[in-house]
Amino acid sequence: MFRTGIGEDVHRTDPSRPLILGGVLIEDGPGLRGHSDADVLLHALIDALLGAAALGDIGEHFPPADSAFREADSADLLRRVVEIVRRDGWEIENVDSTVHAEAPVLRPYKAAIRDRIAAVAGIEPGRVSVKAKTGEGLDAVGRGEAIRAVALVLLVPEAAVRARTGDEKAAR
Ligand SMILES: [Zn+2]
Secondary structure (H helix, E strand, O other): OOEEEEEEEEEEEEOOOOEEEOOEEEOOOOEEOOOOOOOHHHHHHHHHHHHHOOOOOHHHHOOOOOHHHOOOOHHHHHHHHHHHHHHOOEEEEEEEEEEEOOOOOOHHHHHHHHHHHHHHHOOOHHHEEEEEEOOOOOHHHHOOOEEEEEEEEEEEEHHHHHHHHHHHHHHO
């Protein structure tokens, strides 16, 4: 009836690049190194979606060696993965996520990130959660050498969503 999926990603920080998290440009970087825009949060979310639908992982769908994805906008990749998952008969019930970053402070950006993910995934912002933590000065995240993200999604059959919205309409 329901399918859950988890995704995790980590990228090395690179002050020469812009920081993009959840499809939002974060002004007070450091940026992240990667073959695409290195959006660690969207990469984790893409893997969570593919995992829940048992459709492989981000590397299989968008091979790093493929030059087509070199400067890829990860929001486009997410849009494509949401389409793939929907074609397989699933709807997104909710998304939960945590970004682990020593800097910058993400609190001022969380609402924008949440709205952006919801817009790209075609769901209400109330179904998207974005949390932020520091690395407490420990490990690569704590030393500011990397930013890590973890995402979890719940998928429900599209037919169940249709039945539920039908019920809501009937109840009105
Ligand atoms: Zn990545």
